[in-house]
Amino acid sequence: MTPEDIAPLFTRADGRYLCARWGRPIVPVVFGVEDATLSSVKGAIEAVVALAGHQMAETDPELGANLMIFFFRDWAELGGVPNLDRLIPDLPPLLARLQAQGANQYRAFRFDADGAIRAAFVFLRMDAALSVLPAEELALAQAAQVILLWSEQAFANRSPLARAGTGAQATVILRPEIAGLIRAAYDPAMPAVAQDPSHALRLAARLGSG
Structure with missing residues (x-):
């Protein structure tokens, strides 16, 4: 290139x-999937982190988990997730906008004082387009898109x-x-x-x- x-x-x-x-080790947590899919998601993250030569950890001392991935069927479901509005500013208007756009995914990042990635949030609305993708393929694409x-x-x-x-x-x-x-x-x-x-x-x- x-x-x-x-x-x-x-x-x-x-x-x-x-x-x-990322400026710190990545600690993922995945919501809304069965164990088989969870294994695929975490495996994809591990593979991309290894490719980058970066690190993963069991816990983030500040946040606990710093890469949160949510699978769901409707944007409105996120409005009921406890404390999510504290992590994602202006959550209600954001969800309304994504719903109106018919979006099936959204990523938000938080940064350390020096500008390195501190945390990332991945939201995947499992519409017809995403539901037909194999879990491994969907997970690898998302891992690639949050590593940078x-x-x-x-x-x-x-x-x-x-x-x-x-x-x-x-x-x-x-x-x-x-x-x-x-x-x-x-x-x-x-x-x-x-x-x-x-x-x-x-x-x-x-x-x-x-």
Whole structure:
């Protein structure tokens, strides 16, 4: 990928470049799924965290869990989740907006003082489109989208996933260039937060050397 390919993946709707990675170990908790799906979700998170060279932990000393993933059927269900309005500001109007848009997913991030990711919240409304996806595929896509702060439109037109192999042997993997970007962004020599578009040049250089 060239810097021109990479920059839009981290350019916000207002034109600002912003790439951030997690600044602490990730502690996931998943709500609204059966044990088999829970295993798939946590396995996908573990795989992407390992790819990044980052860490997971049993608990976050400040938050307990810092990656919360909710599966549900209707946005209105979230209004009854205890204390969620303390974690997500302006929750009622947000839910009303997502309901009106017919959205089936939403991600919210919280940041440390230096701008690194401190917590993430993933909301998945299991409509017809999401319900037909295998749990492993849905989980891997979500794990990829919370390991970094991507642009809101980064995956609007193309999934972060690809298929490897053919027929019954086909498996779903991260697109190689997306996997490479995740590894590059977590390189210890790279900053945890970048707001200058020249960061895309540094990512591209690491992809080229990898």
